[in-house]
Amino acid sequence: MSRVRTRPTRDDTKERLFEAAARVFEERGIGAASIETIAAAAGFTRGAFYSNFAGKDELIAAMLEDHVERSIAHHRELLTRYRTPDDYVAALRATERGRRDPLGRAPLLHMELILYVARAEKRRPELAKRLRARRKLVAEIIASTMQAVGEGVRDPAWAGAMLLALEDGFRLHRLIDPDSTPADSFFRAVNDLRRLAES
């Protein structure tokens, strides 16, 4: 039995390394981020890092694993509460405003991870699985909320793919030029499309 904990638990350390890595990746880019910098940002030395991960690759794999579930869980939770398209979009808008991003991570990091993994041929399937899960989820959301209002969409899966492309695209453009790309561009587009589809 220990009297008072003076050393952080292993999971604590990993968590701190995650956060630090997210910050550093976002700031410098994954490729330009050194292990040393990441460890230092977390308040540790390289020793701690290598004690927890085999290297940069394993860290990133762990980051993906960790955060994917979180974001999907959030959407599913929203789905149980808001049953019409308008409500759902409104709810999303609200969380968007409050949080950093519906996917749970800052946009730059999101893109950065996509690129990093897309480049690592052997690891691409992981990210692909994630994209497919997101699409399936959006398709479900469309189908579910549409049905609640009595409207029909011919192909929810394709509609989901389009919406996700639109979302990621606007996210990218907002990175480049926030001034000409308002935060709610995506939602505006969704509403426009819904209006189009209804007429």
Place this chain on the structure above:
Amino acid sequence: MSRVRTRPTRDDTKERLFEAAARVFEERGIGAASIETIAAAAGFTRGAFYSNFAGKDELIAAMLEDHVERSIAHHRELLTRYRTPDDYVAALRATERGRRDPLGRAPLLHMELILYVARAEKRRPELAKRLRARRKLVAEIIASTMQAVGEGVRDPAWAGAMLLALEDGFRLHRLIDPDSTPADSFFRAVNDLRRLAES
């Protein structure tokens, strides 16, 4: 006057460095690419590189400059030839197919550049200018081709922004998962939207 040129011109060297840099950036990512690797890929040494550019930043700025003009010029040229939406989309589809995209590798560079510049606060305006130019161009295309058919779009500028977001989004997703994201996803979406807007 020299008899026979045995040394490449300065512009030749720069051009070769551009191409090599594009390859290396695509393969390793901008952050992870070293000057040495780039120069070597072009068949030169670092000496040549530093003789032509002050550093990585300046190289990238030059690459952007180069890329932008080329792509915009191409679209404008298309615009003079194809005056209806259908023709234009068809023409785009054709050039897209012809472009080197055997493994979907070229788009990586596009995203990579966006991220790199988005991160460099001081340089962001350049890329923003480019995004705005693209949007303006697409808006013009929409307005121009629509008018030729006698249709009206309420807000061509906004429609242009949406289309670009859609395009970049699909490009991103194709990087992740080519199997579930066919190369013509964007064009399919454009056609769907046109059909929606017409009804």
Place this chain on the structure above:
DNA sequence: ACAACTCGATACATCATTGTATCGAATTGC
């Protein structure tokens, strides 16, 4: 043809990064 100039390779010094090996302190099992 000759002098001035330009380009790119080579060499060099400095510094950053990587991965491992080892040691001491903290923690847990018994």
Place this chain on the structure above:
DNA sequence: GCAATTCGATACAATGATGTATCGAGTTGT
């Protein structure tokens, strides 16, 4: 409590990257 184990800091060797300074070959103007 005490031994065994775990965690993370430190030291270390090897390698890679950066930028500059310099030299020789190539090129241009007159």
